[in-house]
Structure formats: structure tokens, C-alpha cells
Amino acid sequence: MNSGMSSQGRGRPRPSGAQRLTQYAVLAWRRPGGGPVEILLITSRETRRWVIPKGWPIKGLKPYQAAVREAWEEAGVEGRASARKIGSFDYDKRLSGGQLQPVRVEVYPLQVLQQHDDWPEAHQRERRWVSAAEAASLVDEPGLAQLLSAFPGQGG
Numbered sequence: 001m002n003s004g005m006s007s008q009g010r011g012r013p014r015p016s017g018a019q020r021l022t023q024y025a026v027l028a029w030r031r032p033g034g035g036p037v038e039i040l041l042i043t044s045r046e047t048r049r050w051v052i053p054k055g056w057p058i059k060g061l062k063p064y065q066a067a068v069r070e071a072w073e074e075a076g077v078e079g080r081a082s083a084r085k086i087g088s089f090d091y092d093k094r095l096s097g098g099q100l101q102p103v104r105v106e107v108y109p110l111q112v113l114q115q116h117d118d119w120p121e122a123h124q125r126e127r128r129w130v131s132a133a134e135a136a137s138l139v140d141e142p143g144l145a146q147l148l149s150a151f152p153g154q155g156g
Helices: 063-075 132-138 142-150
Strands: 021-030 038-043 077-081 087-094 100-115 127-131
Touching: 021 063, 021 077, 038 063, 038 132, 063 077, 063 100, 087 142, 100 142, 127 132, 132 142
Parallel strands: 021 100
Antiparallel strands: 021 038, 038 127, 077 100, 087 100
């Protein structure tokens, strides 16, 4: 776009000069009973859209470690994480004042080994295990949908 505006992320324009910030996320997955891979989605707190656990950098933690902490706080899951990201996607985060902040989300895989019934944001979010294809159809961000569709191990 040459207009100086971008309309990604809910269709609202934002200044093209806004600095893109970075968040870290996990693509939490499991393979129950050796069957097909399932992906964990959670709802966002404000809009109740389906998303993956993600958050801002945390001082003293490597990116994948910050993503793992978000998985615990937002979804109540723990497991085996990789320090190697599987991809990234861009979106526009709506800030409290209504303005949009461009964000790049770096995504790290997390094989879920434990799921807790009580976790810090349990009363603020829903969580749902779905196939990678269903996960891709439920999220709003096209880049995240592509990552979910391409996630390995879906054939069982």
C-alpha cells in the first residue's frame, strides 16, 4: 500500500510509520493416544477471539521461555518447548486508547505434557483443543492461520 496506511487487523487504518513491536507465542500441541495432532486455542480477554498464548518480552527470559510463561498464565499448560521458532505472523494489537500497534509474533512449539484445571487467567479465558485445520479456520490472523495449517504431524 502506498497510501501510508495499512488496514490489516480488524480493518482499521494505522499510520505506516508506527514501530512494529515483538511478542512471543507458543503453538501448544499434543497427540492424544498417538492419534492426530491437536492444537490448543484460547480466547482473548477483550474480544473473545480465538488466539494462541502470547505476550511481551520478559526481562531475563529468552524469547521461547517468555512464550512458555505465557502458555502457563493464559492457558494453564506446561510441557516441552523448543528454542527454535517455527515462524512468525503480524497483526495489529488494539491498545487501551483505541489506537492500533503493529506487532510481529514469533511462535515457538510447545508439546503439552501437563494441563492444569486452575491457572492464573482461568476465569478470563476459554481454551479448546482442535485439529490444526479447525484451528486455522477459527483464528482471525491470516499469518497465524498459515502457521497452523502448515504445522507438522497432522497426519497421525
